[in-house]
Structures are given as C-alpha cells and as structure tokens.
Amino acid sequence: MSQTAPLIVRLLASSVSVANRAGKIVRDIMSKGELGIVEKGKDDYQTEADRSAQRCIIASLSAQYPKVRIIGEEDGNEIQSSHEFLETDADKEILSLECPASLKGIKEEDIVVWVDPLDGTAEYTQGALMLKRDPWERWKMYLTHPFISMKWYLSLLHSKYGFLEHVTVLIGISVNEKPIGGVIHQPYFKNENKMGRTIWGLKDVGVGGFTPGNPPESLIITTTRSHSNPIVENALQVMKAAQVLRVGGAGYKVLQLLEGKASIYVFASPGCKKWDTCAPEAVLNAAGGKLTDVLGNFYKYGASESRPNKTGVLAAVNDELHNYAVQRIPQELKDKLSA
Ligand SMILES: Nc1ncnc2c1ncn2[C@@H]1O[C@H](COP(=O)(O)O)[C@@H](O)[C@H]1OP(=O)(O)O
Numbered sequence: 001m002s003q004t005a006p007l008i009v010r011l012l013a014s015s016v017s018v019a020n021r022a023g024k025i026v027r028d029i030m031s032k033g034e035l036g037i038v039e040k041g042k043d044d045y046q047t048e049a050d051r052s053a054q055r056c057i058i059a060s061l062s063a064q065y066p067k068v069r070i071i072g073e074e075d076g077n078e079i080q081s082s083h084e085f086l087e088t089d090a091d092k093e094i095l096s097l098e099c100p101a102s103l104k105g106i107k108e109e110d111i112v113v114w115v116d117p118l119d120g121t122a123e124y125t126q127g128a129l130m131l132k133r134d135p136w137e138r139w140k141m142y143l144t145h146p147f148i149s150m151k152w153y154l155s156l157l158h159s160k161y162g163f164l165e166h167v168t169v170l171i172g173i174s175v176n177e178k179p180i181g182g183v184i185h186q187p188y189f190k191n192e193n194k195m196g197r198t199i200w201g202l203k204d205v206g207v208g209g210f211t212p213g214n215p216p217e218s219l220i221i222t223t224t225r226s227h228s229n230p231i232v233e234n235a236l237q238v239m240k241a242a243q244v245l246r247v248g249g250a251g252y253k254v255l256q257l258l259e260g261k262a263s264i265y266v267f268a269s270p271g272c273k274k275w276d277t278c279a280p281e282a283v284l285n286a287a288g289g290k291l292t293d294v295l296g297n298f299y300k301y302g303a304s305e306s307r308p309n310k311t312g313v314l315a316a317v318n319d320e321l322h323n324y325a326v327q328r329i330p331q332e333l334k335d336k337l338s339a
Pocket residue numbers: 042043044045073116118119120121122223224225226227228247248249250267270271272273276
C-alpha cells in the first residue's frame with residue numbers, strides 16, 4: 001500500500017477493498033444456503049453473513065488502523081478468531097486521489113468508523129427463497145422462514161430475483177462527529193461481466209463507482225418495505241408524491257437518490273441506527289445531497305452517540321428537495337418522534 005497517501009485516503013481505499021471482500025462473504029454464505037438466522041428483536045434479524053462480514057471488516061481495518069475507533073452493528077465479533085478473513089489490499093483508484101487540504105491533517109485518533117456489514121438483512125434472508133428454483137422446495141423454505149408473511153411471499157414471487165439487489169455493505173468514516181467518507185458496496189448488483197459494485201464518496205473530492213443521475217421529473221419517494229407503521233405511512237402521505245418506492249436498506253435507498261431513481265428518502269421511525277446512515281450520508285454529501293432526521297437536524301457520529309436514529313431519516317440529493325420534505329412533515333409528527 002502506498003504509505004505516502006494521506007491517512008484518510010488510505011482508509012477509504014482499504015474500506016473499498018474490505019467491503020468488496022465482505023460482499024464476497026455475503027454471497028458465499030447465501031450460496032451455501034445455511035443462513036443461521038438469529039432473532040435479535042422485533043423485525044430485527046441477524047444471519048451468518050452479517051456476523052462473518054463484520055468480522056472481516058473489523059479485523060481487517062483494526063489490524064491496519066489500530067487507533068481508529070470502529071463500531072459495528074453486530075455483537076460478539078472477537079477479532080482473534082478472524083485471521084482467515086484479513087484483507088489488506090487497498091483500492092488503487094482511491095489511493096491515487098488528490099487529498100484535499102481540509103482532510104490532510106486527520107489522525108487515527110480523530111476517526112470513528114461505523115460498520116453495517118449487511119444492510120437489508122430482511123431482504124437478504126428473503127432472497128434465499130428465490131435461489132430455490134424448485135417451487136416445492138421454495139414453499140417448504142417459506143413455511144420454515146421465521147418472518148415472511150404471505151403478502152411478502154407473493155411479492156417475492158413477482159419480483160423474479162427477489163430483493164437481493166437491495167443488500168449493501170456499509171462503511172462510514174466520521175471525523176469530529178461528521179461523516180466525511182463512505183463506501184456502499186452492493187454484492188448483488190448485476191454487471192455485464194462481474195457481480196457487485198462499490199460506490200464511494202469523499203468530502204471535497206466527490207463520488208465514484210456509479211453514474212450519478214438527475215432527480216426524476218416527478219416527485220418519487222423511496223421508503224422502507226419491511227419496517228412500516230402508521231407514522232411512517234403518515235409521513236409518506238403528506239409528501240404528495242407521484243410514486244412511492246418501497247425498497248430495503250438505507251444504503252440502497254440513498255443509491256436510488258444518487259442514481260436519479262427517487263427524489264427523497266423518507267422514514268419517520270426510529271429503526272435506523274448510526275451504522276445505517278453514516279456511509280450513505282457521507283456519499284450523499286459528497287454528491288451535494290443532504291441526510292438528516294425528519295426535523296431537519298443532522299445526526300452526530302461521535303463514538304459516544306446513542307446508536308438509534310430516533311427521529312427518523314430524511315434525505316435528498318439537493319437542498320431544495322430536502323427543504324420541501326422537512327416542511328411537509330407535520331409538526332405533530334415531528335413532536336411525536338422527538339418525545
Ligand atoms: N425496526 C428496525 N429494527 C432493526 N433494524 C431496522 C429497523 N428499521 C430499520 N432498520 C435498519 O435500517 C435499514 C433500513 O430500513 P428499511 O429497510 O426498513 O428501510 C434496515 O435494513 C435495517 O438495517 P439492517 O438490515 O442492517 O439490520
């Protein structure tokens with residue numbers, strides 16, 4: 001690795017390589033078919049892919065950047081047992097980036113990295129069903145699946161490939177409580193000749209790994225497909241959108257904004273945590289967008305911050321769309337979430 005590149009550039013380059021490796025782990029576990037699903041709470045599951053991918057990311061980054069504080073979604077990821085997963089490559093394209101003056105003086109001690117090893121776990125476990133080509137085998141798996149309703153099962157059958165494309169690996173880099181760099185890796189993105197893609201963003205540099213798109217002509221909202229409730233629905237109704245897309249994962253929804261498939265991401269509920277939004281917010285910022293809670297306030301990403309994003313998520317590719325969304329949310333709803 002080029003030791004001459006400034007720390008933040010090296011860390012982002014390492015994060016890109018580590019996210020690619022984690023994505024391969026996620027795919028390999030799915031191919032083996034033993035997901036090892038554990039229920040953490042209501043509508044909250046963990047699989048062997050979440051656990052192994054996190055072990056890979058934390059072991060690899062902490063071996064190379066020992067003083068960086070790294071916080072992952074999953075518990076019980078002892079670093080000692082993870083040498084098989086060590087990834088020490090660093091992406092060459094990122095290493096060759098010109099580091100802006102504003103990021104040159106950053107030290108390891110100033111950095112907090114937020115890791116979501118697998119964002120869209122609900123969609124990942126449902127994707128396992130779609131890999132069963134035999135309808136009878138698929139039906140049997142559905143019957144033993146812990147949390148797929150009949151409505152979801154039917155929507156899965158209609159979706160042809162399931163929702164695996166919604167799954168992402170998220171590595172967010174924050175300094176002084178603000179997200180300044182991030183990686184969104186999509187293990188199941190279908191390219192012509194290879195599986196997966198890695199999107200990155202760095203403050204005062206820009207974004208890469210995809211083709212940015214302008215916001216759609218009409219107002220298209222993207223929101224949750226697996227964690228809705230009456231307040232979430234209320235916040236959608238007031239937007240007066242031409243269309244509402246219901247997809248999985250915070251990473252995937254921000255990708256939809258970046259690619260011009262949706263205008264605003266609205267989620268008026270406390271379910272997302274700091275590891276869900278740190279990387280997406282960093283990439284969105286680097287593309288000129290904005291991610292806040294539904295009141296329009298920024299989240300802070302210091303190591304001692306509480307994990308839940310209690311007051312929801314509101315994101316857009318530009319200030320104008322973001323302002324529109326903040327203004328549409330009724331005060332009563334804002335009060336309810338911040339109570
Ligand atoms: N109620 C919840 N419980 C646990 N995780 C949640 C909840 N709501 C949202 N999340 C996390 O935020 C992501 C985005 O939410 P949604 O897909 O509903 O829009 C989810 O994929 C999940 O991350 P993860 O899959 O990493 O556990």
